[in-house]
Structure formats: C-alpha cells, structure tokens
Amino acid sequence: MTKDDYILDSYAWIEFFKGETQGEKIKALVDEPKNQIYTNAVNIAEIMSITLREKRDTAKAMESIISNSKIIRVDGEFAKEAGELHAEMKSNNRNFSYGDAFALLTARKLDAKIVTGDPDFRGIKNVIMINDRLESIEKPKRPLRDFLGALGESEEEAEEMKKKIKESRERSSKSE
Numbered sequence: 001m002t003k004d005d006y007i008l009d010s011y012a013w014i015e016f017f018k019g020e021t022q023g024e025k026i027k028a029l030v031d032e033p034k035n036q037i038y039t040n041a042v043n044i045a046e047i048m049s050i051t052l053r054e055k056r057d058t059a060k061a062m063e064s065i066i067s068n069s070k071i072i073r074v075d076g077e078f079a080k081e082a083g084e085l086h087a088e089m090k091s092n093n094r095n096f097s098y099g100d101a102f103a104l105l106t107a108r109k110l111d112a113k114i115v116t117g118d119p120d121f122r123g124i125k126n127v128i129m130i131n132d133r134l135e136s137i138e139k140p141k142r143p144l145r146d147f148l149g150a151l152g153e154s155e156e157e158a159e160e161m162k163k164k165i166k167e168s169r170e171r172s173s174k175s176e
Helices: 010-018 021-031 041-053 058-068 076-090 098-110 144-150 155-175
Strands: 004-008 035-040 070-072 113-116 127-129
Touching: 004 010, 004 021, 004 098, 010 021, 010 041, 010 058, 010 113, 021 035, 035 041, 035 098, 041 058, 041 070, 041 098, 076 098, 098 113
Parallel strands: 004 035, 004 113, 035 070, 113 127
Antiparallel strands: none
C-alpha cells in the first residue's frame, strides 16, 4: 500500500480540534491508515499561539498533533529557504504569512499536499482547500462572527475583533 502524504497547516489543525464538519473531514483524512500526516514545527507555534489566546487546552492540542503526525523540524537552511519562499509569495499575495511559507516549503520538500482552509493558498499547486475537496459540496465561507462564536466568543467580541482586523489591514495597506 502506498502512502499519501499530507501537510496540515494551522488552519486545518484548528478545524480538527473544533471537531465540526470541516474538522470531522480532516479527522477522517488523519485516521486513514494509508495517509501520512506531517506538521511543520513553525505551524505548531502558530497553533499554540491561537490555542493560548483562545484559552484552550494546549496540552491536548499538542498531544493530538504529536500522536497524529510526524513533526518536521526546522534548521537554519530550511528557515533561509522559507524566508526566500515567503518573499516570493508575498510579492503576489501580501497576506501570505511566514507560517504559510513553512507549510508550503515542507509540502514541496516532501512532495506532499497541503490541507488548509486558508484562502492565501488558493491557486497554489498541491493544495487541498477544505471547503472545496474535503466536502461533497462547497459551503459559503462562514462569517468571522460564526468562526469566533465557535471559539466561545460573544457576538460583541466577534464584532470588536472584526473591527480590529479591518483597522490592522488599513494600517498595513498604508505602510506598504
């Protein structure tokens, strides 16, 4: 039996932890014996940051990642290559993050597919968008309010977060 290799980015792991529709689809992918799941160490840092900020169980999150995937460690050369890839990708998509670059470089080095819901990966080769391919029909994108609600935030907190994100984007576009 040949193994299929997949990289789960932070978006995919967060969905996995939430256990809703998208998370259940990712769980099925992870549980399939013929699949090999990988996670880049930098993406684990992203996941831990999100988990801590949302006051979730970081030990449980870390245990899930370690028990369900092989961790790809980063050395100086890998970090250099990820930085170069980040600069290249950022020229076309200013929202492409460092974590995205580490996940993409990992996928390229392992000839694996990235599983994500992050729109910054749209149009990139060997990317499986959660809404597009892991579900039989594409669902509309959930508004931020719904996403934060799933994380235990109130509607007021969701609106405040939405406002902060908008302000941050405006500041970023002015500085570029």
